[in-house]
Amino acid sequence: MVLLDQLLANKNLQLIGCCKELNAAYAAEGYARANGCGAVITTNAQTLNGEHWAAKRVEDAYIVSIPDKSSLVEALNDFVIAQKIKAGQITGVGASNEAILRFFNPATKKYVDKTFAEQMEISNLSGNISEVDGKPKLHLHVTLGRRDYTALTGHLLDAKIRGAGEFFVYPIDAKVVKVKNEEVGLDFYDFED
Numbered sequence: 098m099v100l101l102d103q104l105l106a107n108k109n110l111q112l113i114g115c116c117k118e119l120n121a122a123y124a125a126e127g128y129a130r131a132n133g134c135g136a137v138i139t140t141n142a143q144t145l146n147g148e149h150w151a152a153k154r155v156e157d158a159y160i161v162s163i164p165d166k167s168s169l170v171e172a173l174n175d176f177v178i179a180q181k182i183k184a185g186q187i188t189g190v191g192a193s194n195e196a197i198l199r200f201f202n203p204a205t206k207k208y209v210d211k212t213f214a215e216q217m218e219i220s221n222l223s224g225n226i227s228e229v230d231g232k233p234k235l236h237l238h239v240t241l242g243r244r245d246y247t248a249l250t251g252h253l254l255d256a257k258i259r260g261a262g263e264f265f266v267y268p269i270d271a272k273v274v275k276v277k278n279e280e281v282g283l284d285f286y287d288f289e290d
């Protein structure tokens with residue numbers, strides 16, 4: 098986008114946006130026929146592949162597909178490391194047939210983990226990416242729809258995709274650090290770092 102920024106700064110050029118490359122090419126040709134000169138600039142979405150994921154980068158966001166029978170959290174971790182994403186936001190939907198949820202008890206500072214092995218809709222996954230001890234760390238929560246249309250929800254340790262897994266990842270160009278708060282027993286944002 099550096100080239101585009103430079104072109105936009107040039108007062109002698111007029112930028113006309115088009116949604117599709119073919120339309121842009123016809124428009125530029127028509128402009129050139131009428132005025133003697135026209136130009137087309139396109140940006141292309143980048144397709145990426147990794148360990149149990151495929152992704153498409155569109156501008157600053159990633160659309161991530163996690164295939165059937167893959168581990169959701171393993172795949173998202175691999176994706177974040179492969180793309181060197183240090184901070185950002187994750188959202189998603191899909192379906193799973195096995196999920197491990199975690200509940201934190203502040204009174205005991207202990208986690209209670211429970212596995213649910215049944216077909217469920219991932220009706221919402223939301224989470225964030227930050228850095229803990231110098232490594233990228235995903236903090237994910239999920240809402241899972243059961244066969245009887247009731248919902249389970251909690252902190253997500255992992256889930257196996259059974260059906261589709263569709264995610265959006267929005268990286269930010271920043272270092273966001275979390276540090277364990279011993280008093281509470283959880284990782285907290287440390288904005289002083």
Ligand code: FE
Nearest residue numbers: 236237238252
């Ligand atoms: Fe959590």
